[in-house]
Amino acid sequence: MSDRGLAVDARVTRGTFTLDVAVRVEPGQVVAVLGPNGAGKSTLLSAVAGLTPVSAGRILLDGQVLDDAESGAFLDAPHRPVGFVFQNYRLFPHLSVRDNVAFSPRARGAGRSQSRAAAEQWLDRLGLAELSDRRPSDLSGGQAQRVALARALAGEPTLLLLDEPLSALDARTRLDVQAELRRHLSSFAGPSLVVTHDPLEALLLADRLMVLEDGRVVQEGTPAEVARRPATEYVAKLVGLNLYTGTADGDEVRLDGGGTFVVPDHGEHGAVLVALRPSAVVVSPHRPDTSSVRNTWPATISGLTMLTDRVRIDLDGEPSAVVDVTPAAVAELGLRPGDRVYLSAKATEIEVYLQTGAAARDR
Numbered sequence: 001m002s003d004r005g006l007a008v009d010a011r012v013t014r015g016t017f018t019l020d021v022a023v024r025v026e027p028g029q030v031v032a033v034l035g036p037n038g039a040g041k042s043t044l045l046s047a048v049a050g051l052t053p054v055s056a057g058r059i060l061l062d063g064q065v066l067d068d069a070e071s072g073a074f075l076d077a078p079h080r081p082v083g084f085v086f087q088n089y090r091l092f093p094h095l096s097v098r099d100n101v102a103f104s105p106r107a108r109g110a111g112r113s114q115s116r117a118a119a120e121q122w123l124d125r126l127g128l129a130e131l132s133d134r135r136p137s138d139l140s141g142g143q144a145q146r147v148a149l150a151r152a153l154a155g156e157p158t159l160l161l162l163d164e165p166l167s168a169l170d171a172r173t174r175l176d177v178q179a180e181l182r183r184h185l186s187s188f189a190g191p192s193l194v195v196t197h198d199p200l201e202a203l204l205l206a207d208r209l210m211v212l213e214d215g216r217v218v219q220e221g222t223p224a225e226v227a228r229r230p231a232t233e234y235v236a237k238l239v240g241l242n243l244y245t246g247t248a249d250g251d252e253v254r255l256d257g258g259g260t261f262v263v264p265d266h267g268e269h270g271a272v273l274v275a276l277r278p279s280a281v282v283v284s285p286h287r288p289d290t291s292s293v294r295n296t297w298p299a300t301i302s303g304l305t306m307l308t309d310r311v312r313i314d315l316d317g318e319p320s321a322v323v324d325v326t327p328a329a330v331a332e333l334g335l336r337p338g339d340r341v342y343l344s345a346k347a348t349e350i351e352v353y354l355q356t357g358a359a360a361r362d363r
């Protein structure tokens with residue numbers, strides 16, 4: 001296995017809490033770290049950033065030891081090639097936007113004029129040039145988020161760490177910034193770790209998901225893998241979402257992976273993301289005969305997983321889907337792997353998100 005990327009195999013102790021994780025993030029890969037409050041997400045970022053030392057094991061980046069409990073090797077935070085976007089951005093209030101961004105190259109030892117030039121370049125690249133002279137207090141939430149990202153990237157980091165990067169934004173701004181952040185993350189050459197509470201954000205931004213509960217990794221995999229076979233009830237609720245990419249044309253969305261959905265017409269055209277909750281899909285052994293249900297398609301059951309109060313059914317079709325039903329429904333309908341069934345979903349249950357520009361990345 002290549003030693004490029006981030007490799008964490010460590011235990012981190014904070015008071016009575018212990019985080020015990022093993023995770024690898026390849027160069028160019030985005031891993032979303034999900035988990036309930038107190039699961040240890042921030043502790044993980046803090047250890048990788050060098051703000052909390054590991055108590056056992058080690059952390060390597062591109063083969064370089066950042067922290068090794070056994071040998072005692074420890075690279076302190078300012079010397080780690082890490083770009084950090086904090087939850088509330090933590091921009092320096094007394095510095096202009098330009099000087100905030102110039103701070104990163106400066107902290108890495110670049111000269112004053114070189115740092116300013118690097119800052120101008122990154123501000124330009126992120127479309128923020130006209131904000132250069134402003135103070136953080138004169139920025140909107142979305143602008144502050146972009147400046148925080150510019151500051152992280154201006155240090156030319158090898159690794160990006162983002163702690164709830166969009167949680168401070170209102171819902172509308174979040175959608176715009178989300179698409180943009182996804183574009184920046186997908187063009188970043190190194191590994192990225194993104195802590196988030198928001199499953200949709202994780203699905204949109206990340207290639208892989210890692211779920212922490214009580215300081216342990218309970219599940220790791222692609223969003224589709226995790227949604228199909230949720231390891232815990234928390235994971236099932238969290239990623240219980242069918243997500244597709246497609247092309248919208250009024251009230252119709254052609255899905256990239258095959259199939260078409262009729263959706264409420266909000267005048268959307270072009271690349272979109274389509275979300276459908278597993279509990280919003282109805283499974284029938286025969287083609288249903290109802291006019292209010294606008295989408296019906298055949299599918300084959302490929303797996304059934306028992307959750308506490310429901311059964312998650314994994315179905316292959318155009319499109320494939322995960323569907324949640326009651327155990328009683330499974331028994332009544334006699335559902336088994338390999339069965340051919342019909343799925344249906346109301347147009348109003350299907351949420352369509354417009355994706356801007358290059359944000360419609362393949363997945």
Ligand SMILES: Nc1ncnc2c1ncn2[C@@H]1O[C@H](COP(=O)(O)OP(=O)(O)OP(=O)(O)O)[C@@H](O)[C@H]1O
Pocket residue numbers: 014015016017035036037038039040041042043044
């Ligand atoms: N400085 C500290 N000293 C002692 N215990 C701490 C410290 N920081 C965090 N903890 C404890 O470590 C555990 C994990 O906290 P952490 O902030 O990593 O969780 P999290 O998953 O990021 O949670 P949240 O989603 O609420 O931010 C918690 O039980 C917390 O109380």
